[in-house]
Amino acid sequence: MITGQDEFFMRKALDEARKAFSEDEVPVGAVIVRNGEIVASAHNTRENDKNSLHHAEIKAIDEACKNLGGWRLVGCTVYVTLEPCPMCAGAIINSRVERVVYGASDKKAGSFGTMLDLTDYPLYKPEIEGGVLAEECSAILSEFFRAKR
Amino acid sequence: MITGQDEFFMRKALDEARKAFSEDEVPVGAVIVRNGEIVASAHNTRENDKNSLHHAEIKAIDEACKNLGGWRLVGCTVYVTLEPCPMCAGAIINSRVERVVYGASDKKAGSFGTMLDLTDYPLYKPEIEGGVLAEECSAILSEFFRAKR
Numbered sequence: 001m002i003t004g005q006d007e008f009f010m011r012k013a014l015d016e017a018r019k020a021f022s023e024d025e026v027p028v029g030a031v032i033v034r035n036g037e038i039v040a041s042a043h044n045t046r047e048n049d050k051n052s053l054h055h056a057e058i059k060a061i062d063e064a065c066k067n068l069g070g071w072r073l074v075g076c077t078v079y080v081t082l083e084p085c086p087m088c089a090g091a092i093i094n095s096r097v098e099r100v101v102y103g104a105s106d107k108k109a110g111s112f113g114t115m116l117d118l119t120d121y122p123l124y125k126p127e128i129e130g131g132v133l134a135e136e137c138s139a140i141l142s143e144f145f146r147a148k149r
Numbered sequence: 150m151i152t153g154q155d156e157f158f159m160r161k162a163l164d165e166a167r168k169a170f171s172e173d174e175v176p177v178g179a180v181i182v183r184n185g186e187i188v189a190s191a192h193n194t195r196e197n198d199k200n201s202l203h204h205a206e207i208k209a210i211d212e213a214c215k216n217l218g219g220w221r222l223v224g225c226t227v228y229v230t231l232e233p234c235p236m237c238a239g240a241i242i243n244s245r246v247e248r249v250v251y252g253a254s255d256k257k258a259g260s261f262g263t264m265l266d267l268t269d270y271p272l273y274k275p276e277i278e279g280g281v282l283a284e285e286c287s288a289i290l291s292e293f294f295r296a297k298r
Contacts, residue, residue, distance in 0.1 A: 052220040052244040053202075053211055062202055071201040086260075086267055087243050090236030095201040108271070111235070115270055118235055123258060 002132055006079070006101050009033050010133045013079045013103070016043040016056060017140050023048055027140045030056035030080040032064045032073065032097075039076065040064035056080060057088035061095050072096045081137040083110035083130060089118045092126060099127040103137025151281055155250050158182050158228045159282045162252070165192040165205060166230045166289050172197055176289045179205035179229040181213045181222065181246075188225065189213035205229060206237035210244050221245045230286040232259035232279060238267045241275060248276040252286025 009031055016029025020043035032040040042059035046052060057080050064073055077099040078092055084102065089111035092100055105114045112118065112128045119125045158180055165178025169192035180190040191208035195201060206229050213222055226248040227241055233251065238260035241249055254263045261267065261277045268274045 046220055050219050051211065051214040052222070053207060053214070053240060054220075055243075058202065062200065065200040065202070070199050071195055071203075073201070085239055085243065086235050086270075086272070087239030088236075090234055090239050090260075091202060094204075094234065094236050111239075115272075116265075121264055123235070123264075 002101075002129055005036070006129065006132050009038070009077070009079045010081070010101065010103055010137070012038060012041065013056075013081050014133065014136060014140070016041055017081045017137070020044045020056070021140060021144055027144050028056045028080065028082045030060040030078060032060050032076050032078050034068070034073075034076045039067050053087075055085065055088050057084055058091055061091050061097075065095070074098065077101060078126075079132075081133075082106050082141065083112055083114055085109040086111045086116070086118070093118060093124050096124055097126050099129070101129045101132050103130075103132055104134050104141065105130060151250075151278055154185070155228070155278065155281050158187070158226070159230070159250065159252055159286070161187060161190065162205075162228045162230050163282065163285060163289070165190055166286070169193045169205070170289060170293055176293050177205045177229065177231045179209040179227060181209050181225050181227050183217070183222075183225045188216050202236075204234065204237050206233055207240055210240050210246075214244070223247065226250060228281075230282075231255050231290065232261055232263055234258040235260045235265070235267070242267060242273050245273055246275050248278070250278045250281050252279075252281055253283050253290065254279060 021027040040063035083106040166176040170176040189212035232255040
């Protein structure tokens with residue numbers, strides 16, 4: 001079930017995506033929330049960091065582990081503007097994140113229901129909610145790629 | 150095709166796995182090789198680092214990106230003692246690693262042929278070789294879990 005809180009935190013993830021845009025990075029942003037509080041927020045910095053791991057979700061999970069002092073992100077929700085790729089969906093599962101809320105679907109690599117669904121496998125299963133502010137999350141990506149062409 | 154070099158570098162990955170064992174971590178090790186040279190080596194440190202991302206492969210990829218100065222690990226082979234999980238297999242794909250050589254298969258989470266096969270999807274496809282020194286790679290894991298019980 002999508003709540004008003006979900007839109008609130010997705011807007012925070014969109015703020016992160018805009019930071020990526022302004023740094024000439026594919027505009028994807030993420031925040032991690034526990035008990036109504038943001039415990040980590042990050043955006044994609046792959047090009048500037050020259051690091052394939054630096055997707056928004058991975059950086060946010062790294063920060064959340066540090067801020068919460070453990071590898072199990074119990075009770076946490078990940079808000080991310082784009083459906084996670086296999087690496088990020090796998091990291092979310094490995095971290096025991098309780099819930100994932102994503103904005104736009106990703107036909108090319110989305111791994112919580114679109115290209116594949118990692119919740120179909122005998123792994124830890126977070127609750128998944130897609131399509132929150134999908135239009136805005138998708139629009140910033142379209143704008144970025146249009147400007148690139 | 151498995152070469153003598155593959156066994157040589159898998160033994161280096163096993164050395165890393167032994168470091169993890171001595172630190173009371175699930176004993177998995179990885180090395181990344183380009184042009185016959187090790188450009189990164191790492192072992193699992195999830196518990197001691199309190200970080201869900203700190204699998205051997207992720208740490209090795211992070212180090213290789215830093216050492217090679219870019220996010221594309223073109224021409225690199227990842228040697229890892231255990232078949233990668235979705236997170237690590239996804240990171241390998243995102244990094245454009247040329248070839249993956251793993252030791253033991255992982256029934257629970259192996260994502261290059263066992264639990265699932267990420268090369269079945271329309272993503273970048275590294276060449277995959279499994280079963281190199283599989284018995285030794287599996288034995289160190291069995292020993293670890295036996296000692297834990």
